[in-house]
Amino acid sequence: AQSVAQPEDQVNVAEGNPLTVKCTYSVSGNPYLFWYVQYPNRGLQFLLKYITGDNLVKGSYGFEAEFNKSQTSFHLKKPSALVSDSALYFCAVRPLTGANNLFFGTGTRLTVIP
Amino acid sequence: NAGVTQTPKFQVLKTGQSMTLQCAQDMNHNSMYWYRQDPGMGLRLIYYSASEGTTDKGEVPNGYNVSRLNKREFSLRLESAAPSQTSVYFCASRSVAGAGEQFFGPGTRLTVL
Numbered sequence: 001a002q003s004v005a006q007p008e009d010q011v012n013v014a015e016g017n018p019l020t021v022k023c024t025y026s027v028s029g030n031p032y033l034f035w036y037v038q039y040p041n042r043g044l045q046f047l048l049k050y051i052t053g054d055n056l057v058k059g060s061y062g063f064e065a066e067f068n069k070s071q072t073s074f075h076l077k078k079p080s081a082l083v084s085d086s087a088l089y090f091c092a093v094r095p096l097t098g099a100n101n102l103f104f105g106t107g108t109r110l111t112v113i114p
Numbered sequence: 115n116a117g118v119t120q121t122p123k124f125q126v127l128k129t130g131q132s133m134t135l136q137c138a139q140d141m142n143h144n145s146m147y148w149y150r151q152d153p154g155m156g157l158r159l160i161y162y163s164a165s166e167g168t169t170d171k172g173e174v175p176n177g178y179n180v181s182r183l184n185k186r187e188f189s190l191r192l193e194s195a196a197p198s199q200t201s202v203y204f205c206a207s208r209s210v211a212g213a214g215e216q217f218f219g220p221g222t223r224l225t226v227l
Contacts, residue, residue, distance in 0.1 A: 042220060
């Protein structure tokens with residue numbers, strides 16, 4: 001069965017410091033991997049995705065994510081956090097076979113402290 | 115280009131009442147999805163439609179029905195609402211090309227009393 005784990009419900013980081021939001025997954029085969037962000041009272045916005053190739057993918061708003069096949073992880077990173085990055089972040093996977101839907105983690109709330 | 119739109123934005127129902135949540139996309143996407151979001155549980159798939167004319171159950175389909183009216187529109191119906199269906203509902207769409215990401219609507223916040 002497919003599953004996605006975001007081990008931290010809450011991450012706090014000071015403005016200007018690097019941030020990491022963790023994600024690990026358990027799916028059969030090599031899935032597509034995604035990160036979405038949700039601001040208060042809004043829908044989910046796509047940040048970035050990994051399909052194949054370079055393990056470091058770059059996305060919107062200066063975010064990037066590192067794919068690690070051996071650790072089945074896809075951690076979201078940003079070199080210098082902004083207060084405006086404070087939001088709820090979701091990791092998601094889409095297996096290459098079977099249904100074409102996304103499986104989401106439970107979300108991590110990021111708070112950037114001024 | 116509005117992307118994915120949902121109506122209504124908010125709704126309060128009494129137990130046993132029925133309602134339909136509307137979703138439309140203008141991106142010519144083939145696949146459409148309905149999710150519910152509950153605190154601490156992420157998003158869970160209710161139903162999806164891989165293409166016009168087809169619908170399939172997701173992870174939590176009980177108590178819901180869907181209609182893929184045409185390529186643009188995908189509605190979610192609660193025939194007899196229950197308090198357990200209090201949630202935020204999101205519609206999404208996706209192009210089938212490659213690993214296309216899903217695009218989400220703004221959500222409908224539903225409370226069932």
